[in-house]
Amino acid sequence: MKKITLAIIGLMGLSVAAFAEDYTKYVDPMIGADNGGYAFPGATLPYGMVKLGPDCNNLTENAGWQVNTPVVGFTHTHLNGSGGGCKYGNISFMASTGEMNPADYASAYSDPVAKVGLFSINLDRYGVKARLSATRHAGFHEYIFPETDKANVFVDLGKFLASIEIQEFVGSEVTVLSDTEIQGYQRIRGGWNYSEAYTVYFYAKFDTPCESFGTWKDGKLYPGKASQSDENTKCGAYFTFNTKGHKTIRAKVGISYMGCNKARENAAEITSWDIEDTHMAAVNEWNDILSQVALEGGDETVKKIFYSSFYRVFMQPSDYIGENPKWISDEPYYGDYHAIWDTFRATHPMINLFRPTRGGEMVQSLVNIAEHDKFLPDARTSHWSGRTQGGSNADMLIADAFVKGVKGIDYEAALKCMLKSATVYPGDDERQYGRGGLPDYNSIGYVSAEYERGCSRTFEFSANDYAIATVAKGLGHNDIYEKYAEKSHSWENLWNPDIESMGFKGFAWPRHRDGSWLEDPNFTVFSSGSFEHQFYETFSWEMSFYVPHDMKTLVEKMGGVDEFTKRLDHYFNTPFPTKTDELLFYTKLVGMCQISNEPCFLAPSLYAYVGQPYKTAKIVRQILRDMYWAGGDGVPGNDDSGSMGAWYAFHTLGFYPNAGQDVYLISSPVFPKATLTFEDGKQLVITAKKASDKNIYIKSAKLNGQPLDRCWLRHSELVAGGTLEFEMTSKPTDWAKDGILPPSLSDEYNK
């Protein structure tokens, strides 16, 4: 009855040995896992629902892992790179030796090794080595014990990740079914998206019968008692083994959002008790994606950073097909959009480029979600939509898929959902979904300072409206196109020509409902904040560059090409002039550009709109070199579901998308040769003759042998396959200076 949506697994259907190269060897899942990057270092498949990895005391790090901090358990659900409040960390398994003590079991660790599909670590307190792997819906646990008659493996249903914007415990149950089986669930609410309660069920099958077992509830141990019931209480269960002469205990743990029986079915995805079989299956599935980019020449360390970045792009959204506890539908069902405000810019465009079938499923799942759950979400985890950071940026995903010809999407239905966001006020839920401040936006043309995030919303809504216009035009709805093309000029209503800073005039500025501009001596073009602020995680200097759909008008507003260029130079080259604690915590700056956060993602590419791509090359190469490296702290900000990874990977290949538009802006290819294999098997060979750390400027370019004198490409030009040849040099060039500029709204529509 349900459409079984098969991923395009195995471009060539071959085993790992058959890949020209094992690209997973270049992937270090630990890159970005420290210092606020929150990259998930554990075991998972592409889009895997189960992400099995270590959680450390005090369970406050977003992906669970925290260096130099005792391990408290291995949980099956994580987000990759999320910022803000923690989410998930469900169904915590752990090993110990000696008497079972549910109040104190965390262990110092040593020798953590993260590979694609395998995570291993020593639990030094117990002399236990733990190894973890994963299938799509199940985790493989292997614990190698010392010889003892008290080797414990246990599940603690009272553990989960919880920091600011806290997840709260709701309830749990556990049942020991036999001497090799435990099942139960954990129910949690809250987290960053203020989710209602969600329930994660599990079923664990061990390879070895336990010698004894027990359960606990509210911290009290019940040896021999097989089950605990839910009185909004925390419970757990343990198996004790005798490992004298039999040191390895293995468990397959199925996870489900439906029920325990479904979790049991999911556990059966693991068909062998050899962890290497599960590990190798993961390696194969990942290689299938990683091999779509074959890099040649260049630096091995840079290769490692590239593939680790590229890897993170495909971790999320998670494939929840068959795991929807909310409604029945034949449509695909994905979750862990966290958040589209982050991922629409680079993560999803990269998925659309390399895995359009998945990309289409993801967009169609959003349409299906909107049809069952009120609005297109900006973020969605634990089957719950919320929160919205700025605009209704799911619109950008839809437009991006549309202009790139992504199939599997009911675009008419999608347009309806976009229009709902654009017309129906979400009211009290204006942080949950839809467009906050909409009554202002649709009556006076901007979100006034009387609402929070007035400037961010207005600028993002304008881009979102262009996304609506784009899809409407393509579908032949000219009335809708005209209306939303006009609305996408709305950012101009918050353009205050009188604000001056550092010699530049005209900035995005908060405006009151009565039309007057905000006057507040404490509010400057550098002021920044979070949900309550007018500029969400950005500031006027930066936001003023965010008009991705009408750069032509923006350049004019800023005083023409020279003034615009000067201003963009200034932005990248002038130190942030006031104390940086006005910005957010993990901010890393290049000049005033917060490269650690998404609002600036497009900015380095904007020189394309004034025909000066060599400046893009310079700043992009600087960021790639200075802000990313092959270490735990090697990602400049929260990876944000592969956002940092996608930014890095695109620019390393030499181009970057203007999301929602059929436009890739060329930057500076890093590797001498990169062969891109698309989903349909077509190949694009990108060569960059003489490319090196010094030869970063494009001297000339050819597409399929024909000279290319513009600094941007269309999607069809990439995916058709063929050759894209660059010749690189160490000095700035005039290449593409006089080429056709990338398109702007005002080329096609003027109010």
Place this chain on the structure above:
Amino acid sequence: MKKITLAIIGLMGLSVAAFAEDYTKYVDPMIGADNGGYAFPGATLPYGMVKLGPDCNNLTENAGWQVNTPVVGFTHTHLNGSGGGCKYGNISFMASTGEMNPADYASAYSDPVAKVGLFSINLDRYGVKARLSATRHAGFHEYIFPETDKANVFVDLGKFLASIEIQEFVGSEVTVLSDTEIQGYQRIRGGWNYSEAYTVYFYAKFDTPCESFGTWKDGKLYPGKASQSDENTKCGAYFTFNTKGHKTIRAKVGISYMGCNKARENAAEITSWDIEDTHMAAVNEWNDILSQVALEGGDETVKKIFYSSFYRVFMQPSDYIGENPKWISDEPYYGDYHAIWDTFRATHPMINLFRPTRGGEMVQSLVNIAEHDKFLPDARTSHWSGRTQGGSNADMLIADAFVKGVKGIDYEAALKCMLKSATVYPGDDERQYGRGGLPDYNSIGYVSAEYERGCSRTFEFSANDYAIATVAKGLGHNDIYEKYAEKSHSWENLWNPDIESMGFKGFAWPRHRDGSWLEDPNFTVFSSGSFEHQFYETFSWEMSFYVPHDMKTLVEKMGGVDEFTKRLDHYFNTPFPTKTDELLFYTKLVGMCQISNEPCFLAPSLYAYVGQPYKTAKIVRQILRDMYWAGGDGVPGNDDSGSMGAWYAFHTLGFYPNAGQDVYLISSPVFPKATLTFEDGKQLVITAKKASDKNIYIKSAKLNGQPLDRCWLRHSELVAGGTLEFEMTSKPTDWAKDGILPPSLSDEYNK
């Protein structure tokens, strides 16, 4: 860790034999169960979470039961008297003989007998007698089979109630744990409140080991297979018994919203395999409430109608303490508010009068819900708030409890929740909770015709604002009091003095946002509709009487005492002048008064506001006599969670509350003597000398021996206990004509 909130069980702590009388013998749960009354005829305790009763083909009746229609199962969750789309009907057990056939097993029935705490019926197709009883969280099933080697008892998790505004299936699982145990769950979404998916878990323990068992999934039988997993699929399980020489099969079925283990714990509430023990426990618990009114003299049939009505008042809201799968709280947790628009008028005031401890818990649970789930709900079932019919009428419950001194409520917190409804627009969710049309109401003073239900909302919001003012005043927040006292005049903004009908001038009327009145030849003072209409389930003639907090101003607006009285007479005595299909389906009329629905509930008592209580006596007695009787179709409309029951019970005792105010309006006591025992043991003896079907008018009254010359009472006057003596006569009297009128807003506050 949780406050265990004990109900005041057992005023005297005595067994059934110790009650002066077994009042349950007067209760016929079948009264109102037919013909759209939707009274629940099955077994339940007061506020029982489990309501176990029969569901009939085609599962489209709101309480499950449908006369002359085959029985398809016995389910554990029901609402009493709900209208609109069906809700619940979860965990369906059934018996059959012969080969198990999950596609066809409904049976014609005979001899249905509904008693308090016991429902029995013959399943004629199989020669099986089924008997059902219930504890708070568990159902007792007894099936007396013919002698056969193929006696089946089974659970069908694909069955549930579903009509308009349909419940939809989401998923199910089942597991046969042993030859006497089955557990599983059913997940459903939708229904009248457009609920997200909810999960009902069960655990069944049989008294007899089965001979064989099996399960099914998607209609396919799997004999001997012990479990089925959830792929958004319908499944079930069966036990087959040999009943040769052992004809009775019993099962205890625990129900839970937490998990299967909790359901198992709940099943253990039933401690004996003798169904009479469970039945008698229910009888005792019900007698504890029913005995709070001891009627003497009068008609035995009327007594039966009275106690059956009184019984239905205490079925809902349901006590879900310990069964909250959404969040943890020390506060009480109730559900099945369905809907407060119906129940604030009479059901809750009756609970506050007789069971204020429960009443306080209910209100506090609403506050707790609002704190965790955005707004005070108007309706809430399956742990999901929605929909809102008119105003934010939870406000009325809070004010009602407040003025009556109900304890256990954090009134400051409650006021905050009321103020949220009054100030925060629910946006897209304006049918889910909060106040729809609020932007209009708070800017132009009424909800314009540009919104749906503009008139109903404006009139109800005005009353709600008075509720806010009442609580604010009592708490000493004079600024809030003043603001909301003023806002409670808002209904006047929709008073169109130019509308004329049948010689009366001035009516509630839809108004555009620009201030102009609706002009539409098809829209009349008799026009009525549902959610999309300006008058929700009422019409202008009727709504124009709904100003419960400021009858003095209304009387003035209508042209003074004489004109008002004439108009009210006209309303009760003039046949509805146009085709009644403009009204809703189950409408029964007394003149133009839709006595089958709540908007008119207060109308018969309004003569009190012009000192003419004899007219109230006349019309109330007429309605009691003509519109209620001791039959399945003996309730004039949907019972609506005891609303019809409470209306009947109040008026039979001789008074009726103006909800949210410290006012009971006297009508006409039916019985010569009624002894009311309040929760604290105090007793009020109401005597009505010479009361009879003819002597319906009050000639004189004394309260505690002192002459009472006003036709209304304060709560404190009732619950202090003592005597309330009436002398009745057959002719209209001038009693209370010149007494102090009940209070009106304009007595205390004029804008």
